[in-house]
Amino acid sequence: MTEEELAAESDKSPGVLMASGYIAGAALAGIVFAFMAGYFTDALEATKAWMLAHNPFFDEPPGHVKRYADLLSLLPFVAITVLLYAVGREWILAAGRKKGT
Secondary structure, three states: OOOOHHHHHHHOOOOHHHHHHHHHHHHHHHHHHHHHHHHHHHHHHHHHHHHHHHHOOOOOOOOOOHHHHHHHHHHHHHHHHHHHHHHHHHOOOOOOOOOOO
16 A cells, blocks of 8 residues: 555544544534523523532532532543544454455
């Protein structure tokens, strides 16, 4: 394979495609959140009130460090990071590659 062909193949690897999807998904989520924050403030306040009432990790009593809320928010981030690493190393979701090329 030439250097250009190698570069083109590496750009289509599952890890690169998944990382691109993460970037696109985060951009869309940011746009949706900004739209909601600007136009649906009542819905955001209702959601916050519901979370305060039903999620013990969302807000802790005054004077306490909010360490559990931060830790809980790290769990999905760690999960998608491990998933991206596993896909990038082709441990899972490996693309079918021809042997000897």
